[in-house]
Amino acid sequence: MNDVNNVKFFENPSLNKKSVCPKCKGRGLVINEDNTVEYCDCILSSKEPLLKTMNIPRRYWSIANKSDILNTENANCSYTNAYISVLDYVNKFKENSGKGLFFIGPPGVGKTYLSIFLLLYLEEKYKIRGLFYDVRTLIADLKTLIGKDRYATDNNMSSYDKLLSKIIKTPILVLDDLGSEVLTDYNRDIITYIIASRYNDMKPIVITTNFDLTRYDIHPKDVGLEDKPAIKNNKKKMDTITLQSQKIPFEKERQNQEDIHGRVFSYKDLPNALRGDLALRLGDSIASRLGEMCNFVYMFGKDRRALKSKKGT
Secondary structure, rough: OHHHHHHOOOOOOOOOOOOOOOOOOOOOEEEEOOOOEEEEEEHHHOHHHHHHHOOHHHHHHHHOOOOOOOOOOOOOEEEEEEHHHHHHHHOOHHHOOOOEEEEEEOOOOHHHHHHHHHHHHHHHHHOOOHHHHHHHHHHHHHHOOOOOOOOOOOOOOHHHHHHHHHHHHHOOOEOOOOOOOOOHHHHHHHHHHHHHHHOOOOOOOOEEEEHHHHHHOOOOOOOOOOOOOHHHHHHHHHHHHHHOOOOOOOOOOOOHHHHHOOOOOOHOOOHHHHHHHHHHHHHHHHHHHHHHHEEEOOOOOOOHHHHHHHHHH
């Protein structure tokens, strides 16, 4: 949300002139009692087909209307860094040559949130429509299709093959919560096949996975991401970038934004113990390919979902 004095109103082009939204009067924005402004529900409804096409879970649809992805008081330096890393990644997407991002940290620190923001920003900036999948849901969906359309011909692909082809060929794929699934032979084989196919075709992939980084003696202060609220000047600077870089939800990026860079790590930068556990959890083949395909983004902090549930009690 933003202060009403900092927001420029506009007409929502997705609304029929004859049926103007009664809530926002066609402006796409509503003013709250505390004089803050947020996007109207009509904007979100106009994006529903796109969000479904990209398989974005309904819980995260509101990201498409965010005017400030840093709008939480719990945003620490590692979250701010991850956010800037996403901006960097999208702005240089066409130069990345199949490179992706690997968000790694404990549960509830914003990994899924930022991976979806990345997909939506890419779509807004380049009209590149990626695909989001929680790994356990993906495996379950594929298993339900096994044996269906068993008489499909080469000219009429089975439902199973259509879904698998869609996952392999999508311009950018987010696999959320990789490693949480039980690694049966089938699960390992199908994940290896998807990642190996995208690796060979140099198609980028974005991964999120849960690890307690402190177990590997990785602490925010040791990697320049001290776990404390972002300092006032830095937070103000990031807010300015955000407000100038988004337009329902994203605006043109600031011209001098190239002087702001997120800190990412290569696979060889990871501690040996963490690389070993990644191989143990994902399998040597998957870990090795992802190590070459992705830059790693460390995220620290408390579980925001748990904090929200405590506030609700």
